[in-house]
Amino acid sequence: MKPVSILTLRRLSQYLQVILEAKKEKQEYISATTLEKATGVHRTQVRKDLASTGVVGVPKRGHKVDELALAISEFLNWNDSTEAFLVGAGNLGSALMGYRDIFETKGMKILAAFDNAPDLIGTKIHDVPVFAMEKFSNLAQRLHVHIGIVTVPPEAAQPVVDMMLDSGILAIWNFAPVQLVTPEDIIVEDVDLYASLAVLSQRLAVKLMKKTE
Amino acid sequence: MKPVSILTLRRLSQYLQVILEAKKEKQEYISATTLEKATGVHRTQVRKDLASTGVVGVPKRGHKVDELALAISEFLNWNDSTEAFLVGAGNLGSALMGYRDIFETKGMKILAAFDNAPDLIGTKIHDVPVFAMEKFSNLAQRLHVHIGIVTVPPEAAQPVVDMMLDSGILAIWNFAPVQLVTPEDIIVEDVDLYASLAVLSQRLAVKLMKKTE
Numbered sequence: 001m002k003p004v005s006i007l008t009l010r011r012l013s014q015y016l017q018v019i020l021e022a023k024k025e026k027q028e029y030i031s032a033t034t035l036e037k038a039t040g041v042h043r044t045q046v047r048k049d050l051a052s053t054g055v056v057g058v059p060k061r062g063h064k065v066d067e068l069a070l071a072i073s074e075f076l077n078w079n080d081s082t083e084a085f086l087v088g089a090g091n092l093g094s095a096l097m098g099y100r101d102i103f104e105t106k107g108m109k110i111l112a113a114f115d116n117a118p119d120l121i122g123t124k125i126h127d128v129p130v131f132a133m134e135k136f137s138n139l140a141q142r143l144h145v146h147i148g149i150v151t152v153p154p155e156a157a158q159p160v161v162d163m164m165l166d167s168g169i170l171a172i173w174n175f176a177p178v179q180l181v182t183p184e185d186i187i188v189e190d191v192d193l194y195a196s197l198a199v200l201s202q203r204l205a206v207k208l209m210k211k212t213e
Numbered sequence: 214m215k216p217v218s219i220l221t222l223r224r225l226s227q228y229l230q231v232i233l234e235a236k237k238e239k240q241e242y243i244s245a246t247t248l249e250k251a252t253g254v255h256r257t258q259v260r261k262d263l264a265s266t267g268v269v270g271v272p273k274r275g276h277k278v279d280e281l282a283l284a285i286s287e288f289l290n291w292n293d294s295t296e297a298f299l300v301g302a303g304n305l306g307s308a309l310m311g312y313r314d315i316f317e318t319k320g321m322k323i324l325a326a327f328d329n330a331p332d333l334i335g336t337k338i339h340d341v342p343v344f345a346m347e348k349f350s351n352l353a354q355r356l357h358v359h360i361g362i363v364t365v366p367p368e369a370a371q372p373v374v375d376m377m378l379d380s381g382i383l384a385i386w387n388f389a390p391v392q393l394v395t396p397e398d399i400i401v402e403d404v405d406l407y408a409s410l411a412v413l414s415q416r417l418a419v420k421l422m423k424k425t426e
Binding site for chain 1: 222392415
């Protein structure tokens, strides 16, 4: 498997949603033009992206829906579940645990959550057991867990991540709105809600200002 | 206020986190070099980004922390709260309502949530009242609400957004993993968790494969 750009990965994930819909509706073939209509990505780019997964289409008909769904899923590593530990079982952490089944179909299994709050430790949230923070390191090493999900408040994020890396975690899914400091070979994928909100607010402000000009 | 790139907005939001930390610690000045260290953005870029907010630094000392915090907040429209309605009071919707106070300091006030589930309607989640879906349109128009937050399942997202646009919503913060179809002048900011997970999974797969080669 060769690395492709992050934008390609994001687009492949979007195509896959459309392809799985087509599969539900028992369509046999799907074309780059259909994917263009559904995702807004130009068909030339669609074809390029699909080619990176190694599948070959049928001229004039497009791709077999089943084959394409499988090829993209495999390419995105969604058939091979990787185990994850989540730290921070508050609002956002609980919401993510609620998506556990969907995440599992996409290759990530949340095995356990960790928190400091005594009233959470020992409970289950959406069927995911919550342990005390001090259990993280031992469990992560014994179970060879590779993904750490960070849903703690900003000030706690860096210490949590340092602890994760000491415990053998290789990839961090970070929901805390901070820039993490990690070695270069560690994979960090940030979901920065505040940055996203900043973009939304500022674009809306510009728009409202234009309206009143 | 002139539009700047989305990347600049995201970076400004990151600088602001660092600047607010410095403010808490009663620092008087902050330099582009300090911001580079904290965010990993090269100081030349930092200076360019800060300049877009109109603030001017002091040679050798940097920027006054108070002035800079205010300038960025204003630039990001975070001092001017814009009201939002949220649709879909499930896991993720509830989590976002839990961040209500933080979002408010960042310029967005969640006034109310809407859902179809009879057991949610009439309740409050993190102090936000939950109404029946059919109340959305009337309330949004009467209160001139501009932002719609979409935290419904993927198949419900497009109909919800159509209803939002019919009710005068101008900006959509979309958490459903679908490509929305909207008129060009509508602002859409997507937070696609599945795409983010796809990027993480695939990069981890490549890394693990290299390890075993």
